[in-house]
Amino acid sequence: xVREVVTEAQAPPATRPNMKDGKVTHPDMxxxxxxxxxxxxxxxxxxxxxxxxKEGKEVIYTNVGNPQNLGQQPLTFNxxxxxxxxxxxxxxxxxxxxxxPAEAIARAKKLLAGFGGRMGAYTDARGIQPIREEVAAxxxxxxxxxxxxxxxxxxxxxxxxxxxxxxxxxRDASDGILCPIPQYPLYSATxxxxxxxxxxxxxxxxxxxxINLESLRAALADARARGLxxxxxxFINPGNPTGQVLDAANLADIVKFAHEEGLMLxxxxxxxxxxxxxxxxxxxxxxxxxxxxxxxxxxxxxxxFHTVSKGILGECGLRGGYVEWLxxxxxxxxxxxxxxxxxxxxxxxxxxxxxxxVNPPPRDGAAGAAYWAQHDESLASLRRRAHVMTDxxxxxxxxxxxxTEGAMYSFPRLHLPARAVEAAKAAGKAPDTFYCLELxxxxxxxxxxGTGFGQVPGTFHLRTTILPQEDVISHFVDKLRAFHxxxxxxxxx
Amino acid sequence: xVREVVTEAQAPPATRPNMKDGKVTHPDMxxxxxxxxxxxxxxxxxxxxxxxxKEGKEVIYTNVGNPQNLGQQPLTFNxxxxxxxxxxxxxxxxxxxxxxPAEAIARAKKLLAGFGGRMGAYTDARGIQPIREEVAAxxxxxxxxxxxxxxxxxxxxxxxxxxxxxxxxxRDASDGILCPIPQYPLYSATxxxxxxxxxxxxxxxxxxxxINLESLRAALADARARGLxxxxxxFINPGNPTGQVLDAANLADIVKFAHEEGLMLxxxxxxxxxxxxxxxxxxxxxxxxxxxxxxxxxxxxxxxFHTVSKGILGECGLRGGYVEWLxxxxxxxxxxxxxxxxxxxxxxxxxxxxxxxVNPPPRDGAAGAAYWAQHDESLASLRRRAHVMTDxxxxxxxxxxxxTEGAMYSFPRLHLPARAVEAAKAAGKAPDTFYCLELxxxxxxxxxxGTGFGQVPGTFHLRTTILPQEDVISHFVDKLRAFHxxxxxxxxx
Numbered sequence: 002x003v004r005e006v007v008t009e010a011q012a013p014p015a016t017r018p019n020m021k022d023g024k025v026t027h028p029d030m031x032x033x034x035x036x037x038x039x040x041x042x043x044x045x046x047x048x049x050x051x052x053x054x055k056e057g058k059e060v061i062y063t064n065v066g067n068p069q070n071l072g073q074q075p076l077t078f079n080x081x082x083x084x085x086x087x088x089x090x091x092x093x094x095x096x097x098x099x100x101x102p103a104e105a106i107a108r109a110k111k112l113l114a115g116f117g118g119r120m121g122a123y124t125d126a127r128g129i130q131p132i133r134e135e136v137a138a139x140x141x142x143x144x145x146x147x148x149x150x151x152x153x154x155x156x157x158x159x160x161x162x163x164x165x166x167x168x169x170x171x172r173d174a175s176d177g178i179l180c181p182i183p184q185y186p187l188y189s190a191t192x193x194x195x196x197x198x199x200x201x202x203x204x205x206x207x208x209x210x211x212i213n214l215e216s217l218r219a220a221l222a223d224a225r226a227r228g229l230x231x232x233x234x235x236f237i238n239p240g241n242p243t244g245q246v247l248d249a250a251n252l253a254d255i256v257k258f259a260h261e262e263g264l265m266l267x268x269x270x271x272x273x274x275x276x277x278x279x280x281x282x283x284x285x286x287x288x289x290x291x292x293x294x295x296x297x298x299x300x301x302x303x304x305x306f307h308t309v310s311k312g313i314l315g316e317c318g319l320r321g322g323y324v325e326w327l328x329x330x331x332x333x334x335x336x337x338x339x340x341x342x343x344x345x346x347x348x349x350x351x352x353x354x355x356x357x358x359v360n361p362p363p364r365d366g367a368a369g370a371a372y373w374a375q376h377d378e379s380l381a382s383l384r385r386r387a388h389v390m391t392d393x394x395x396x397x398x399x400x401x402x403x404x405t406e407g408a409m410y411s412f413p414r415l416h417l418p419a420r421a422v423e424a425a426k427a428a429g430k431a432p433d434t435f436y437c438l439e440l441x442x443x444x445x446x447x448x449x450x451g452t453g454f455g456q457v458p459g460t461f462h463l464r465t466t467i468l469p470q471e472d473v474i475s476h477f478v479d480k481l482r483a484f485h486x487x488x489x490x491x492x493x494x
Numbered sequence: 495x496v497r498e499v500v501t502e503a504q505a506p507p508a509t510r511p512n513m514k515d516g517k518v519t520h521p522d523m524x525x526x527x528x529x530x531x532x533x534x535x536x537x538x539x540x541x542x543x544x545x546x547x548k549e550g551k552e553v554i555y556t557n558v559g560n561p562q563n564l565g566q567q568p569l570t571f572n573x574x575x576x577x578x579x580x581x582x583x584x585x586x587x588x589x590x591x592x593x594x595p596a597e598a599i600a601r602a603k604k605l606l607a608g609f610g611g612r613m614g615a616y617t618d619a620r621g622i623q624p625i626r627e628e629v630a631a632x633x634x635x636x637x638x639x640x641x642x643x644x645x646x647x648x649x650x651x652x653x654x655x656x657x658x659x660x661x662x663x664x665r666d667a668s669d670g671i672l673c674p675i676p677q678y679p680l681y682s683a684t685x686x687x688x689x690x691x692x693x694x695x696x697x698x699x700x701x702x703x704x705i706n707l708e709s710l711r712a713a714l715a716d717a718r719a720r721g722l723x724x725x726x727x728x729f730i731n732p733g734n735p736t737g738q739v740l741d742a743a744n745l746a747d748i749v750k751f752a753h754e755e756g757l758m759l760x761x762x763x764x765x766x767x768x769x770x771x772x773x774x775x776x777x778x779x780x781x782x783x784x785x786x787x788x789x790x791x792x793x794x795x796x797x798x799f800h801t802v803s804k805g806i807l808g809e810c811g812l813r814g815g816y817v818e819w820l821x822x823x824x825x826x827x828x829x830x831x832x833x834x835x836x837x838x839x840x841x842x843x844x845x846x847x848x849x850x851x852v853n854p855p856p857r858d859g860a861a862g863a864a865y866w867a868q869h870d871e872s873l874a875s876l877r878r879r880a881h882v883m884t885d886x887x888x889x890x891x892x893x894x895x896x897x898t899e900g901a902m903y904s905f906p907r908l909h910l911p912a913r914a915v916e917a918a919k920a921a922g923k924a925p926d927t928f929y930c931l932e933l934x935x936x937x938x939x940x941x942x943x944g945t946g947f948g949q950v951p952g953t954f955h956l957r958t959t960i961l962p963q964e965d966v967i968s969h970f971v972d973k974l975r976a977f978h979x980x981x982x983x984x985x986x987x
Contacts, residue, residue: 017668017723025725025758025795026826031662036829040836070615077583084581087843088573096589116811122563123803123810157650157813160838168687169524175510190836194661230510232518265518302518310616317616318609318842320650320813333519336529343533343683345653349811350580350843 038193040186041453046437050447061477063465064447066241066409068315072470073379076314078105078372079357085109086120086353104368112353120349126341128155128323132356136323139359144288152326154337155347155355158317159271159308160187162324165337166267166304170232171197177224179234179264181212183412183454183462185241200224200231203457206414209403210245212236214254221262233265234258239272239283239407242454242464244387246281246406252289256297265302271322272408274312274380277387281406287327303327309354311409313379321351321358382471383409390467393478397485405467412451415461421492433461439488444480531686533679534946539930543940554970556958557940559734559902561808565963566872569807571598571865572850578602579613579846597861605846613842619834621648621816625849629816632852637781645819647830648840648848651810652764652801653680655817658830659760659797663725664690670717672727672757674705676905676947676955678734693717693724696950699907702896703738705729707747714755726758727751732765732776732900735947735957737880739774739899745782749790758795764815765901767805767873770880774899780820796820802847804902806872814844814851876902879960879967886971890978898960905944908954914985926954932981937973 021027028036047064054060062070069075082105084091089109091097097106115131116124127133133150140148156162167178171192177200180188184199192199202220204210217234224231236255238247247255259266268286276283287305291298309321326334361376362369387405394402394413402413417425417432425435433450440446440463451462469477514520521529540557547553555563562568575598577584582602584590590599608624609617620626626643633641649655660671664685670693673681677692685692695713697703710727717724729748731740740748752759761779769776780798784791801815819827854869855862880898887895887906895906910918910925918928926943933939933956944955962970 016718016721019723019725019756022823023793024823024826025756026662026822028823028825028829031826031829032665035662035833038832038836040832065616067616068614069612070610075614077581080581080583084577084584087580088570088577090570090573091577091593094593096592099589100584100587100593117563119562119811121561121568121807121809121811123558123560157841158838160836169519169528172525187836194833194836225509228509230512232512263512263518300516314614316614318612318614318839320839320841329519330515330517330521332521333517333524336521336524339531339533340528340687343531343653343680343687345651346811346813348650348813348841348844351841 034194034196038190039453040190041449044449044453045434046441046447046449049438050441050445053441053445058445060445060447061469062447063468064449066311066466066468067317068311068409068468069317071466071468072473073315073468074375075316076357076372076375078102078362078368079314079316079354081105082109082112082357083350083353086113086116087350089113089118102368104362104366108362112356116349116353120353124346124349124352126344126346127153127338128347128352128355132352135356135360136325140285140287140325144285144291146288146291148325152329152334154324154326154341155352156322156324157320157347157351158310159269159306159322159324161344161347162304162306162322163187163267163269164191165324165340166233166265167191167195167197168340169333169337170265171195174198175228175230177229177231178267179217179220179224179231181236181240181243183242183451183456184235185237185269186453188235189455198224198229200229201455204240204243204245206403206457206460209406210240210243212247212251212255214258217258231262231264233267235267235269237269238286239275241269241272241408242410242412242449244403244405244408244410244412246276246278246283248281249284249289249292252284252286253293256286256290256293256301260297260301265304268303268305270305271308271311273307275383275409276407277384278404278406283407287325290327300328302329309351309358312358313376314354314358316354319351319354320348321354323355383467386467386469386471386474389474389478390465393481397482398489400485409466409468410464411467412454412462412464415463417461418489418492418494420494421488424492433463436461436488437463440481440484443484443487446477446480527687527689531683532946533683534942537942537946538927539934539940539942542931542934543938546934546938551938553938553940554962555940556961557942559804559959559961560810561804561902561961562810564959564961565966566808566961567868568809569850569865569868571595571855571861572807572809572847574598575602575605575850576843576846579606579609580843582606582611595861597855597859601855605849609842609846613846617839617842617845619837619839620646620831621840621845621848625845628849628853629818633778633780633818637778637784639781639784641818645822645827647817647819647834648845649815649817650813650840650844651803652762652799652815652817654837654840655797655799655815656680656760656762657684658817658833659726659758660684660688660690661833662826662830663758664688667691668721668723670722670724671760672710672713672717672724674729674733676735676944676949677728678730678762679946681728682948691717691722693722694948697733697736697738699896699950699953702899703733703736705740705744705748707751710751724755724757726760728760728762730762731779732768734762734765734901735903735905735942735955737896737898737901737903737905739769739771739776741774742777742782742785745777745779746786749779749783749786749794753790753794758797761796761798763798764801764804766800768876768902769900770877771897771899776900780818783820793821795822802844802851805851806869807847807851809847812844812847813841814847816848875964876960879962879964882967882971883958883960886974890975891982893978902959902961903957904960905947905955905957908956910954911982911985911987913987914981917985926956929954929981930956933974933977936977936980939970939973
């Protein structure tokens with residue numbers, strides 16, 4: 002056999018092998034950033050819970066802010082309108098007025114016209130114009146500063162909007178995004194998948210999880226010293242998992258900081274309707290920016306995300322949301338529009354649900370009265386549950402918990418005994434993961450350990466939703482308390 | 495002023511500027527791959543059409559396979575079920591039997607139970623188990639080879655599944671994906687955004703757009719010689735934009751090629767229900783793979799994509815679809831599941847629509863009879879239109895067009911006169927873009943130039959859907975013919 006001699010110049014560049022163990026899809030052969038990404042909300046705890054459920058054990062899913070899964074009822078009026086939109090032939094049926102309130106029929110007709118009569122057609126990639134106008138009117142009324150529908154994209158839930166922004170901003174591993182710690186892991190997972198760097202700034206647990214400007218500045222300086230280009234600052238208000246509501250003064254600090262440092266702001270405001278106290282109402286970052294006036298009002302690049310999944314609608318399954326882009330470069334906005342176009346369009350039922358969220362029926366009128374009675378009772382109940390849950394955690398030995406001012410979560414700190422930390426270590430688990438796994442095993446309650454969100458090293462937390470209904474929440478609290486007492490009896494130093 | 499001397503070792507790495515012209519979102523400061531991506535289906539022609547529509551001009555959107563936008567009616571039974579799912583209180587209403595057929599009521603009850611009674615809750619990221627089982631049963635019946643629900647992910651339309659696959663496979667600029675040319679630009683746009691390389695193989699226009707194994711092998715060899723690692727081969731059957739249906743022999747060649755060369759197969763089979771002739775029925779790649787037996791059946795990694803947007807449902811706006819993953823590494827499948835989890839879940843209405851697609855009502859029974867009458871007439875009409883459109887193009891001077899065996903498009907070749915090519919050059923446009931812009935201006939017909947899909951250099955095409963309804967298609971053809979005659983009169987050599 003003649004062995005051909007190939008000089009280096011003649012040889013083609015080496016092609017990497019495409020398989021490992023005979024598989025193209027071996028994880029070692031996949032996009033490493035994808036493999037590296039973690040999403041704790043559906044991670045180890047969730048998988049273990051699914052196994053338990055398959056074994057027939059009662060499992061209470063408080064790991065995800067999924068209100069209807071824990072018994073929150075959808076707003077009846079909204080569902081009536083959606084049903085008519087999907088089966089518009091009902092609008093012509095002689096019995097329609099016996100089955101649907103007049104307001105729902107009128108609203109469905111109006112919305113259907115906005116869709117050109119066709120819920121089954123692709124729309125513009127930003128959603129239909131009439132709903133974008135309704136969103137603009139809602140924002141204008143909320144903030145007292147006019148919004149432009151051209152800046153509004155409807156999306157399949159808020160996550161899609163967040164991804165659009167991060168995908169546009171992150172160019173390579175030298176680009177960083179300031180994110181709160183603890184944070185909702187959509188941010189960490191998406192940044193990792195895109196090959197960027199999460200630049201952490203720690204929320205101040207001792208000050209009700211407020212954003213501390215000093216630590217923010219320090220985080221930015223540290224990242225820059227490491228050679229990172231910090232492109233944007235994300236924040237979540239009301240907080241997930243932390244439940245704080247930021248006041249206007251704190252938000253003004255953030256807007257000024259973004260302006261001084263030349264950063265885009267990513268304002269995750271999906272819990273704006275979930276407010277459980279009167280001292281700190283929700284204030285949007287855009288309102289604060291416009292209230293500050295120039296130079297902020299016309300220069301700070303800001304994206305604000307909202308969703309139908311939270312609030313009193315809780316329509317997670319329908320996947321509706323929007324993003325408002327402010328002060329973007331027109332060319333950059335066009336690039337985002339193109340990105341959305343590759344996705345074709347947000348689903349039309351989700352779009353219609355956004356319309357119903359931002360433009361609810363007026364309180365007068367029969368359907369409106371029923372809607373608002375259901376709405377107000379649902380909100381009042383969440384408010385009571387925020388207290389019940391916080392009080393329950395603060396009543397446990399070695400647990401402290403800031404009050405859930407807004408959003409849907411309690412994020413108690415677990416001061417775990419040294420023996421529990423050792424037991425966790427022996428089991429090869431992070432201490433809070435160990436606690437949450439034991440809790441799941443003993444009670445069927447699925448939570449998410451603080452490690453999934455990030456926390457100050459050496460501190461341990463867990464996240465639970467406050468969503469169990471009031472007729473079961475005392476049962477929930479009893480189970481939690483009984484477990485915790487046993488846990489402490491076993492591991493107390 | 496003392497100038498501090500900083501040695502190179504002491505200096506922090508240089509941070510790039512974060513703005514251009516005062517904007518973080520200046521396109522020059524964005525992810526270059528995102529900016530580079532093109533999506534012609536919603537590109538220059540579409541934007542120009544929107545302007546004309548704003549000016550009040552009649553515009554006929556044949557640029558996108560969007561059946562309901564051109565008058566295709568949704569299947570009534572499906573919409574009745576969806577309406578009941580969204581407003582389940584109707585199921586308890588005394589008048590429900592007067593407004594909905596019994597089969598729709600029964601089906602809604604069954605589906606609703608599968609969703610745990612809650613269309614507004616997040617589901618598992620792969621969709622609910624009962625619908626994944628229905629999809630598996632559909633595939634099993636179609637192919638005569640059993641499918642496993644564990645391999646099936648429900649998705650928000652087929653595009654999402656394609657993105658999951660490409661995102662997992664593309665690691666860096668040395669990774670390539672074999673794609674047909676012409677191709678649906680979801681592939682080119684997504685590959686560009688992910689920073690990978692599209693490796694083109696040319697479909698054989700002279701052989702009804704079949705896949706030619708010689709040119710496939712040549713394309714792979716060429717890519718490898720350039721140092722690329724080719725990870726997978728994508729193909730679209732029936733073809734978009736080309737309309738061919740691949741026969742079992744051609745598919746067997748592809749399966750063997752993938753096995754020999756160690757490539758994953760990405761089978762875009764979203765038009766499997768759009769077949770307009772009897773000689774070549776749709777055959778799935780997975781059926782061919784299993785029919786071939788070993789070593790193919792248990793080794794070729796294959797993803798097959800399907801959707802509710804096409805076929806006779808045409809429910810583009812509802813965003814439902816699925817992907818079946820075959821022979822994947824279990825760890826790789828787990829990574830894809832994690833990726834889906836970060837997206838939370840596919841929308842529930844889209845999931846339910848997948849159920850209705852794969853498990854239609856039986857032909858006996860009142861609702862089933864009506865359903866199938868509507869279905870069969872819709873398919874027969876599409877079949878007639880496929881002929882009308884092909885014949886119309888072949889009747890034009892200097893135009894040749896392969897018959898639309900399947901899918902929803904005609905992709906005629908335009909043999910443009912040299913003077914038209916010169917005029918295009920003078921206008922700074924590709925010749926086919928020039929033709930399509932003139933067509934739009936003269937008639938309001940929105941098409942997509944061949945450049946948007948790729949074509950053999952020096953050839954020119956356009957894509958139009960065959961979707962205008964039969965009562966308007968002759969009007970459409972008349973406009974097209976009148977324009978073309980004028981165009982040729984103006985530019986004929």
